[in-house]
Amino acid sequence: MTDAIIVENIFKKFETVPSVSGVSFNIRKGELFGFLGPNGAGKTTTINMLTGLARPDSGTIKIGGIDCTKNPRAALHLIGVVPDESNLYPELTGFDNLCFCAALFGMGKKERRTRAGELLKTFDLAKAADRKFGGYSKGMKRKLTIAAGMIHRPDILFLDEPTTGIDVAAPGNCGKSSKPCTGPGPLFF
Numbered sequence: 001m002t003d004a005i006i007v008e009n010i011f012k013k014f015e016t017v018p019s020v021s022g023v024s025f026n027i028r029k030g031e032l033f034g035f036l037g038p039n040g041a042g043k044t045t046t047i048n049m050l051t052g053l054a055r056p057d058s059g060t061i062k063i064g065g066i067d068c069t070k071n072p073r074a075a076l077h078l079i080g081v082v083p084d085e086s087n088l089y090p091e092l093t094g095f096d097n098l099c100f101c102a103a104l105f106g107m108g109k110k111e112r113r114t115r116a117g118e119l120l121k122t123f124d125l126a127k128a129a130d131r132k133f134g135g136y137s138k139g140m141k142r143k144l145t146i147a148a149g150m151i152h153r154p155d156i157l158f159l160d161e162p163t164t165g166i167d168v169a170a171p172g173n174c175g176k177s178s179k180p181c182t183g184p185g186p187l188f189f
């Protein structure tokens with residue numbers, strides 16, 4: 001099976017603090033890959049390097065066959081990112097937040113409304129679709145943030161601490177919804 005993600009010996013330091021030291025792994029298409037470690041181990045920094053938010057000091061990163069070492073943003077079209085802290089707008093409703101994210105990926109009006117409705121239903125948030133995101137509970141915020149990361153049906157989905165604060169059924173919904181949208185792509189968290 002083809003490797004969707006190849007990471008070879010990546011290092012990252014912040015001033016004198018080593019954050020990631022010599023991490024290597026391969027993730028195949030269709031694989032669900034969990035990345036565990038204690039606080040401060042470098043999980044978020046690794047995800048940031050894989051998703052174009054940080055550049056490794058050395059080492060190689062390939063996403064979907066694209067070498068992202070020199071250009072960390074070269075494979076952005078293939079990936080969805082769910083950060084550990086929500087990046088959504090508190091003043092917008094759940095529905096409008098998803099439509100806004102969809103617009104950033106160039107989706108047309110009809111398509112973004114359909115996709116937003118579909119994801120709200122999948123994550124059991126349809127009843128809260130017209131409520132402001134700022135008033136959502138912690139778990140509801142987490143679920144909408146995950147839905148936003150999947151809005152453009154990415155091949156590869158990166159989730160940083162995806163299950164924090166959400167009910168037991170929600171990770172299953174994420175998996176269910178990711179299949180039709182990620183196809184053979186892996187989930188990384």
Ligand SMILES: Nc1ncnc2c1ncn2[C@@H]1O[C@H](COP(=O)(O)OP(=O)(O)OP(=O)(O)O)[C@@H](O)[C@H]1O
Nearest residue numbers: 014017018019037038039040041042043044045046
């Ligand atoms: N922007 C930054 N500036 C300085 N140091 C940083 C920065 N980002 C991360 N670090 C340091 O790099 C190390 C790894 O941090 P990182 O956030 O990647 O850990 P983590 O495994 O995600 O931890 P957690 O489980 O707490 O989320 C820590 O020592 C952290 O303080």
Ligand SMILES: [Mg+2]
Nearest residue numbers: 043044084160
């Ligand atoms: Mg982290």
